[in-house]
Amino acid sequence: EDKVVQSPLSLVVHEGDTVTLNCSYEVTNFRSLLWYKQEKKAPTFLFMLTSSGIEKKSGRLSSILDKKELFSILNITATQTGDSAIYLCAVAGSGAGSYQLTFGKGTKLSVIP
C-alpha cells in the first residue's frame, strides 16, 4: 500500500520567515510527486517532480525530490500572510496495475503578521 507522510502537521511562522515542509513516501512504481496548496476550497497545483525533473522553482517557492531517500521538501522564502494554507503532498504510482494518486495529511501553515 502506498504511503505519504508529511511533517510537520502544522506550523506557525511570522511574515518574512523561511519555512521547509517535508514529505516522505513509499510507493510502488513511482511516477511523480506533486505539491498542492489548499486554501478554503479546492487544492491548486504547485509543482510536479519526476525522475527527469527533481528540482522546481517558482518565485518564492521551490521544491526538490530525493528519489534515493524517498522524500521531497517544499521551501517557501520570505513568507507572506497569503501563504497561509494547507500544503498537500501526493505521489503517483502504478503498482499492481492501479493508477492511484495518494495524498499525505497535509501541513497547515499559518503566517502571522
Added chain:
Amino acid sequence: DAGITQSPRHKVTETGTPVTLRCHQTENHRYMYWYRQDPGHGLRLIHYSYGVKDTDKGEVSDGYSVSRSKTEDFLLTLESATSSQTSVYFCAISESWTDYTEAFFGQGTRLTVV
C-alpha cells in the same frame, strides 16, 4: 482553470437515503478520481476511473459505488448514507498516466448526513 464541475455543491441528507454526486469535465481527460477530505485524514481516495466503464476501488471504497458511462461524467453514489460519510468530496481529473500526472480538482461538495 480546468473545466471540472461538481454538483451539488452542498447537500444535507438523512441517514439511510441514497445520494449521488456528479463530476462533469470538459477537458476530455481519461482519468477521474473521487476523494473525501476529513480533518486529520487529508484526502483519501474512494474510487477512480481510467476510462469509460473502467473503474477501481481506492483506499476507502466501502459504502460507495461509482459509474462512468461517458468520458465527461463520473458519478459517486452512496447507496444508504451514514453519518460517517459526512465529509467534503472532491473530484479530480488527470490527462494521462505517463510522467505527466498532474491532477486538477473540482470545487468540492460538502455533504452532511443527519
